[in-house]
Amino acid sequence: MATRRDILLQQLGITQWTLRRPAVLQGEIAVHLPDDTRLLIVADDLPPQDHPLLQDVLHALALQPHQVYSLTPDNVAMLPEGTRCTSWCLGLRTPPALEGVQLSSPALPVLSQDAGAKRALWQQICDHEQHLHPDAGRPSARYAD
Template structure:
């Protein structure tokens, strides 16, 4: 069994080699999203249970379900393959360009949870696309 198969079996589909010079034969694989994925949450780590509750409330306000959203770490955004995304939400990380996608930025979900002003700014960004 090779290393890529081991990673896949462990559920690790997005990874980054810290010292690529040690692995000349390994190239980053494109990240494929399911066709029903409409929103991509880009942040350093997967939401905690508490953060996931806030995330699901924001999705509901956008008329999206949790099943239509996925998390991706920032270093994997450049590896995106063809997709059907409508939204990309950068939470606590620098925004990157993704053509044809509505972009949202906010502090991390942990900060957003307790910051009413940041929540209001996020809501205004969402509403801006509706008009």
């Protein structure tokens, strides 16, 4: 039902616009990543940190849970400009525009049951190993004096 205001604006020939992301103008605060964040997990349904497969992937990437930050695709837009971090997109059709290595896979419940998807994720990890483990090739990084 059109309000009196809507009718008046229409009579004056004024086009009304609807915001696609009104939260941006309602004082929503930008997402601030902790300094030790090394992996962004981007998913519509954020996975629990204690999920066994997630723990296995973190172990393969030599990461601790405190080095991981999970957010939804809408929250990605709130990241500071120029944020560069490895990201893992779970179950997203269109990956967000993020700088850095991007891994992608089906959502965690699907990934847990699909051996082919696990292999594809592992292949992505292997393909980007030099970026995910930048010190892995240096002897001093492997052996402490």
